[in-house]
Amino acid sequence: GENVEQHPSTLSVQEGDSAVIKCTYSDSASNYFPWYKQELGKGPQLIIDIRSNVGEKKDQRIAVTLNKTAKHFSLHITETQPEDSAVYFCAAKDSSYKLIFGSGTRLLVRP
């Protein structure tokens, strides 16, 4: 079955700097890759996603890139702000309905 690895597990950046979180997946049949932001005591919130027929997608300060050949996908946050501090999860969906999640990255943006 699908396996998703995520790194780093923790990331600390200065406000205004960029943050990059990377994930790899194992199942070449996976075709949908969402990213979720989870704040303390809340459920995960979908922030951006990408499908396998697209290499990059942007939404204001966040972007996701996908390299199907290498089975890598990454989240890029530019001009980070303190409110970006949270745990971020990547996930992959194969030909079934399941999302398989990475282990999460705790992002801290220092003011």
Next chain:
Amino acid sequence: GAGVSQSPSNKVTEKGKDVELRCDPISGHTALYWYRQSLGQGLEFLIYFQGNSAPDKSGLPSDRFSAERTGGSVSTLTIQRTQQEDSAVYLCASSQTSGSSYEQYFGPGTRLTVT
């Protein structure tokens, strides 16, 4: 519009007791998912519903866990004879369909503590 709601938000129970966790999905969403998140960990898939049917229950950790969905809407996850290792946050998500629309939207979760 209203998102996914879950109740209770917190539940403390004694080992050996049964608990019921409730999920109310987004109106019109036919697919519903239960996940478990242990402290500091990622999300572990438990079960998926399409309508009232559960085609895949393989993520349920033991036969103490069961779930049902009625009227294609509310779902209940039941844990019988709770154990300390059941302590976790139980998250519910819903999506429009399990086919071409992939986005899953999560509720706030139920934090279960077994003492």
